[in-house]
Amino acid sequence: MDKSxxxxxxxxxxxxxxxLPWYVSEYIDSRKRKLSHTTLLNYCHDYIIxxxxxxxxxxxxxxxxxVSLTSLExxxxxxxxxxxxxxxxxxxxxxxxxxxxxxxxxxxxDYLQNKAETSDLKPYIQRNVxxxxxxxxxxxxxxxxxxxxxxxxxxxxxxxxFRQFVAHDYGVQNQSNLRIFRFHEINxxxxxxxxxxxxxxxxxxxxxxxxxxxxxxxxxxxVRVLRKGNKEQYVYFSQQALLDLENYxxxxxxxxxxxxxxxxxxxAAPIGRKGKSRRLTPRSIEKLIEKYAAAFGKPTLTVHxxxxxxxxxxxxxxxxxxxxxxxxxxxxxxxxMIYTHLTDExxxxxxxxxxx
Numbered sequence: 001m002d003k004s005x006x007x008x009x010x011x012x013x014x015x016x017x018x019x020l021p022w023y024v025s026e027y028i029d030s031r032k033r034k035l036s037h038t039t040l041l042n043y044c045h046d047y048i049i050x051x052x053x054x055x056x057x058x059x060x061x062x063x064x065x066x067v068s069l070t071s072l073e074x075x076x077x078x079x080x081x082x083x084x085x086x087x088x089x090x091x092x093x094x095x096x097x098x099x100x101x102x103x104x105x106x107x108x109x110d111y112l113q114n115k116a117e118t119s120d121l122k123p124y125i126q127r128n129v130x131x132x133x134x135x136x137x138x139x140x141x142x143x144x145x146x147x148x149x150x151x152x153x154x155x156x157x158x159x160x161x162f163r164q165f166v167a168h169d170y171g172v173q174n175q176s177n178l179r180i181f182r183f184h185e186i187n188x189x190x191x192x193x194x195x196x197x198x199x200x201x202x203x204x205x206x207x208x209x210x211x212x213x214x215x216x217x218x219x220x221x222x223v224r225v226l227r228k229g230n231k232e233q234y235v236y237f238s239q240q241a242l243l244d245l246e247n248y249x250x251x252x253x254x255x256x257x258x259x260x261x262x263x264x265x266x267x268a269a270p271i272g273r274k275g276k277s278r279r280l281t282p283r284s285i286e287k288l289i290e291k292y293a294a295a296f297g298k299p300t301l302t303v304h305x306x307x308x309x310x311x312x313x314x315x316x317x318x319x320x321x322x323x324x325x326x327x328x329x330x331x332x333x334x335x336x337m338i339y340t341h342l343t344d345e346x347x348x349x350x351x352x353x354x355x356x
Contacts, residue, residue, distance in 0.1 A: 006037055009040075010037060016045070016048065019048065019064060020051065021064070024044075024108065027107075027111045028040055042100075043107075046104040047108070054067055059075070069112065069125055072109070073127050077129060077132050080129055084098055095136040102135060102136075108130075109129070112124040112128070113125050113127075153305050154305075159309070162292075162301075163192065163199065165292065166195050167188055168188070170184055170295055171188065187288075189247050189251055190256075193247070194266060194288070196240055197237055197245065198303060199306055199310055200239075201236065201238070201327070202311050202328050204227075204307065205282050206282055207225040207226070207235075211223060211264070211265040212263040212264055218246065221237055221239070228331070235329075257270055258277050262277060268284060286303055289303050290302070314327065314339075
């Protein structure tokens with residue numbers, strides 16, 4: 001990932017840490033070499049929710065920043081269970097989300113009890129209530145996961161229909177609204193290239209946002225990305241994605257007033273008269289996909305479901321799970337196996353069609 005986007009995340013993490021107790025900052029600093037910046041930012045969000053809940057329940061201090069180690073040490077199992085109920089019934093978090101937040105808290109409390117030391121070599125806390133809390137039991141078969149994904153992906157002709165919608169039809173749909181129409185005219189090559197690249201490669205959101213111009217190898221149809229675990233990998237993309245990327249690159253420098261030193265691939269339009277161009281952030285990419293998806297009539301489409309769409313189509317056409325695993329950057333082939341279940345019905349229909 002490019003240094004500028006990593007710096008952007010680190011600045012956001014540092015901003016969040018100013019709102020949290022000192023020992024949380026110390027913990028986050030201790031994990032910067034081992035965890036991705038996106039994971040650390042999520043941890044900060046999770047801790048803010050937890051400490052705000054502590055303050056609202058009057059267990060400790062007046063502000064989240066003032067919550068003491070003693071307050072954490074004196075928390076009971078019942079109080080923590082009440083917090084988890086708050087996440088589920090008040091915030092509407094799923095069991096998966098609750099498990100993730102609980103994992104962040106367990107990691108923090110483990111650090112405070114087993115790794116951090118005072119000047120006299122004592123742990124920060126003697127009692128760790130989070131060690132007594134169990135994760136939600138969530139058991140899903142690969143078929144269940146596949147069924148959950150199935151209604152949120154593009155199939156067959158939808159690939160080109162959605163791409164064409166982003167490239168052209170969205171503007172036609174909004175031609176009576178001059179502001180929206182003009183904004184689309186400015187960004188349609190860029191947005192089409194983004195959609196086409198995800199549908200033609202299965203890249204993750206962070207990977208797309210972090211691409212630089214010199215990461216592209218247009219001759220071989222490859223792009224260099226930084227995958228989970230900071231692993232660098234060259235990933236293939238489709239011929240259609242190449243065409244759309246080339247169309248975007250033709251107008252990138254002049255349309256977005258990009259300086260030669262600004263090497264990031266996808267650029268946000270300058271804001272104001274003296275505004276400078278800047279890298280399109282992951283959240284901006286999410287929002288533009290959400291915008292097009294809603295107008296297209298499939299509001300459940302997200303960047304991640306476009307990745308699922310690529311994977312499903314790849315497996316249907318190639319039936320090569322090991323190569324798909326490598327293309328998607330999965331660490332375990334079991335994760336990739338869900339796409340075999342997604343395409344079972346389509347394969348059954350294909351076999352049946354042979355009898356016609």
